[in-house]
Amino acid sequence: MKIYKKSLAEMKKIVVRYTTQTTDLQIEKQVAEIIENVRAKGDEAVKSYEKKFDGVDLDELRISNNQLEEAYQSISPELKDALKLAEKNIKNYHEMELQHGFVDAAQPGIIRGQKVTPLERVGLYVPGGTAAYPSTILMNALPAKIAGVDEIVMVTPPQKDGIAPAVLAAAKIAGVTAVYQIGGAQAIAALAYGTESVPRVNKIVGPGNIFVATAKKQVFGQVAIDMVAGPSEIGILxxxxxxxxxxxxDLLSQAEHDKRARAILITNNEELATAVSDEVEKQLAVLPRKAIAEVAIKDRGFIAIMDSVPEMFALMNEVAPEHLEVQLADPMQYLSSIRNAGSVFLGKYASEPLGDYVAGPNHVLPTGGTAKFSSPLGVYDFVKKTSFIQFSKEALQKDLKAITTLARTEGLEAHARAVESRFKGDAK
Amino acid sequence: MKIYKKSLAEMKKIVVRYTTQTTDLQIEKQVAEIIENVRAKGDEAVKSYEKKFDGVDLDELRISNNQLEEAYQSISPELKDALKLAEKNIKNYHEMELQHGFVDAAQPGIIRGQKVTPLERVGLYVPGGTAAYPSTILMNALPAKIAGVDEIVMVTPPQKDGIAPAVLAAAKIAGVTAVYQIGGAQAIAALAYGTESVPRVNKIVGPGNIFVATAKKQVFGQVAIDMVAGPSEIGILxxxxxxxxxxxxDLLSQAEHDKRARAILITNNEELATAVSDEVEKQLAVLPRKAIAEVAIKDRGFIAIMDSVPEMFALMNEVAPEHLEVQLADPMQYLSSIRNAGSVFLGKYASEPLGDYVAGPNHVLPTGGTAKFSSPLGVYDFVKKTSFIQFSKEALQKDLKAITTLARTEGLEAHARAVESRFKGDAK
Structure with a gap:
């Protein structure tokens, strides 16, 4: 692995290079056409894209509940147990994220509050092929369930040999309402606008390739979306x-995801840097997904040697990694030093894949530096808030002058008159 | 006003027509060019766009703190008092929105939690000209302040006669860190990517015209944005x-905002429908912003007569209005019937403009049906979450089999090996 020994300022510039995003106008245009077509022609358009892109002739888009049940029965007891352990811990972690409304009646004649309401219907995108991860289904569907969402609609690209049983079994365990074997931009369009078979949802979540990410970005506003997810990242201190x-x-566990994955180690120990670099080469040689991991490590991986622990954190906060491992003595003490990260793994035994599967916190996390402003997927992503107020006549009277002053300053006379209408003599 | 007396199913179709959004590809392209130019040329590009679009030759982009102070001194005592009352109530309402992290240590050897961290730097867009609203500045900046954001950077289009003192005074009261007199897509680009004078932010909030909304949508991913705001709406039951x-x-108070504003009354009383329609005509005739309000009422306003109160709520939940007034007897009882609305005004004295200014809840609200999945702007928009875990060797051992089973099912061998590496004999 590349080893840098530079100043914090120089390293910050190198890190910025790694997070720069680009837009592919060709893909933008292609996706816009797909969305337009699905809006106009519904199922017919979706089916023709599935034939074109996935090479599958679809009769029915929906996977029947019988198929889900069969898949569930067909998986091994070990896998069933593993999925159920994951389900249990994801549930008990995410229940701590539940939010409640509030009410305030401290001022005479005034009630002010906020109510929290689950979304009615949510769409989940699950990538297909080699990226068909049953764990992702649990991570997306269970928070929605806990939030109280009525219907969870899952989409996943059709496969010539059928969708993997582990994926369908996970959908059953997670309590998904309906599964459709559609993928790509056409699946996102179907969820955003609805077709004859696919119901229109209020929000779309879940990771996907560049077509899925671009489509999500384009339907944003029509529906809500979670963050546009990029390649996996691990940062280790x-x-x-x-x-x-x-x-x-641990570095290789993320590098094996994607050729554009990012694996970064920041240390204050030169010997450790060299030893890790050597170990990466050794372990790469015998890794099944060597072809992928090798490119990621070579192109985007690096080790940075810094002078001090505070400098290590300063640089890592600039990286804002999806996954952050703190492999320092007494790691919990550094919790307040972490500003930007999706999920944090403290100490020797919190190996990153533990968080991917069974620990409980969500594995759908902000990537590409977006941990500076985004959160892990959570129960809070499946609810929305509504504020409310009720005022007595006397309470409104007290605020009358301030309201009319502000309204008239802003040139909004009808605003002032609306409030004044409450004090006209003949008002009921 | 148009009065409909149709079935719920027929009315729902009419409502859908009103919420359909369209994309203007010409504007999309123009905005993409502006963003590209600002990224490449920084201040120089911003200044040239300000000259082109706002007709103003700018030397300095930043408004000095002295100018803010002078503006604050120059406004009337009535306006100062009104702004301060608004500030007080916005603060004490939004403090109730503060979120805290959690920690769970219920399972032996396992610590799991979530920490809440404020964003470092946030950008606020404040529209210019006739839409220069001091109240909007308080509504955007105060929640960010309460969240603990370090820097709040405000942008607002330059005006030939200078920015309105009320706007600058509000910026001072709200504790904005710096104000730049730039607007449109070029201001959004400057906030998203930074220029020589304008610092790069993590999130951009605040309403704006179609160019601003399109630019926000295009920089989404590079930075976070709040919802893409559309024209104002009021729904009254x-x-x-x-x-x-x-x-x-009250209907006119929203109609006066924008020719595309939407004012809707849903009632079960035919007499009331006719009386309101007549009153709207009468009051329109003597309204300063008649030219705007008249178009809004004619094009997009309507009154619907429904058979029952449950039907009234069913239709209004389909509308999902930005502002919802419940002018029914004993209004608080209907709180649970409201599924989709930005902000709710209960009873005769909760006239909508009360919420625009001094009641306390935010007036930056989801529009165009997005209340189905979006929330009012709040303190929660200016923080992000980070999950964390720490496991003992024994706790990891217990989960080992489940992790390796799932990893290998997903074809991710390096994931399995990473966790297994903790149990190799020679591990320190």
Whole structure:
């Protein structure tokens, strides 16, 4: 792996290079056409795109509940147990995210509050092929369930040999309402605008390739979307107490996801840097997904040697990684030093894949530096808030002058008159 | 006003027509060019666009703190008092929105939690000209302040006679860090990517015209944005206990904002419908912003007569209005019947403009049916969450089999090996 030994200022510039995003106008245009077509022609358009892009001739878009049940029965007891353990811990973690409304009646004649309401219907995108992850279904559907969403509609690209049983079993365990075997921009369009078979949803969540991400961005406003997810990332902060071959293994666990994945180690120990770099080479050699991981490590991976622990955190907060491992002595003490990260793994035994599967926190996380302003997917993504007020005549009277002054300053005479109409003599 | 007396199913179709959004590809392209130019040329590009679009030759983009102070000193005592009352109530309402992290240590050897961190720097867009609203500045900046945001950067289009003192005074009261006299898509681009004078922010909030909304949509992903705001809306549910001239006044208070504003009354009382329609005509005739309000009422306003109160709510939930007035007897009982609305005004004295100014809840609200999935602007928009976990060796051991089973099912061998590396004999 590339090893840098530069100042914090120089390293921050290198990090910025790694987070720059670009827009592909060709893809933007293609996706806009797909969306327009699905809006206009519904199922017919969706089917023709599935034939074109996935090479599958679809008769029925929906996967029957029988098929889900069969898939669930067909998976191994080990996998069933693993999915159920994940379900249990995802549930008990996400229940802590539940939000409640509030009410305030401290001022005479005034009631002010906020109510929290679940979304009615939500769409989940689950990538197909080699990226068909049952764990992702649990991570997306369970928070929506806990939020109280009525219907969860899942879409996933059709496969020539049928959708993987593990994916369908996970959909059943997660309590998904309906599964449609459609993918790509056409699936996003169907969820956003509805077709004869696919119901229109209020929000679309879940990761996807560049076509899915572009389509989500284009339907944003028509429906809500979660963040536009990019390639996986891991950032590790480590000192001399860490074990090089464990760090190397964790770096590779993200590198194997995608050629554009990002694996970064920041340390204050030069010896550790060299040892981890050597270990990465050694472990890469015997990795099934070597072809992918090697490109990620070479193109976007690096090790940075910094002078001090505060500098290590300063640089890592600039990276704002999706996953952050803190492999330092007494790691919990650094919780307040972490400003920007999706999910944090503290100490030697919190290896990143633990968080991908069974620990409980969500694995749908902000990438590409968006942890500076975005949160993990959570129960809060499946509710919305509504404020409310009720005033007595006396309470409104007290505020009357301030309201009319502001309204008239803003040139909004009808605003002032509306409030004044409450004090006309003949008002009921 | 148009009066409909149709079935719920027929009315729902009419409502859908009113919420359909369209994309203007010409504007999309123009905005993309502006953003590209500002990214490439910084201040120089921003200044040239300000000259072109706002007809103003700018030397300095930033408004000095002295100018803010002078503006504050120059406004009337009435306006100062009104702004301060608004500030006080916005603060004490939004403090109730503050969120806290959590920690869970219920399982042996396992710590799981979530921390809440304010965004570092936020951009506020404040429209110029006739839409230069001091109240909007308070509504945008105060929640960010309460969230703990370090820097609040405000942008507002330059005016030939200088920015309105009320706007600058509000910026001072709200505690804005810096004000730049730039507007349109070029201001959004400057906030998203930074220029020599304008600092790059993590999130952009605030309403704006179609160029601003399109630019916000295009920079989404690079930075976070609030919802893309459309024209104002009011929906009123009223029965025979309501007063027609008050309802008419409230409908006009939103109609005067924009020719595309939407004012809707849903009632179960035919007499009331006719009386409100007559009152709207009467009050329109003597309204300063008649030219705007008249178009809004004619093009997009309507009154619907429904058979029952449940039907009235069913239709209004389909409308999902930005502002919802419940002018029914004993209005608080209907709180649970409201599913989709930005802000709710209960009873005769909760006239909508009260909420625009001094009641406390935010007036930046979801429009165009987006209340189905979006919330009012709030303190929660200026923080982000980070999950964290710490596991003991024993706790990881318990989950080992489930993790490796799931990892290998998903074809991610490096994930399985990373966790297994914690149990190798020679691990420190």
């Amino acid at each position: 480590a000192d001399e107490t860490a074990t090089p071959y464990q760090l190397a293994a | 009223a029965d025979e206990t309501a007063t027609p001239y008050q309802l008419a006044a």
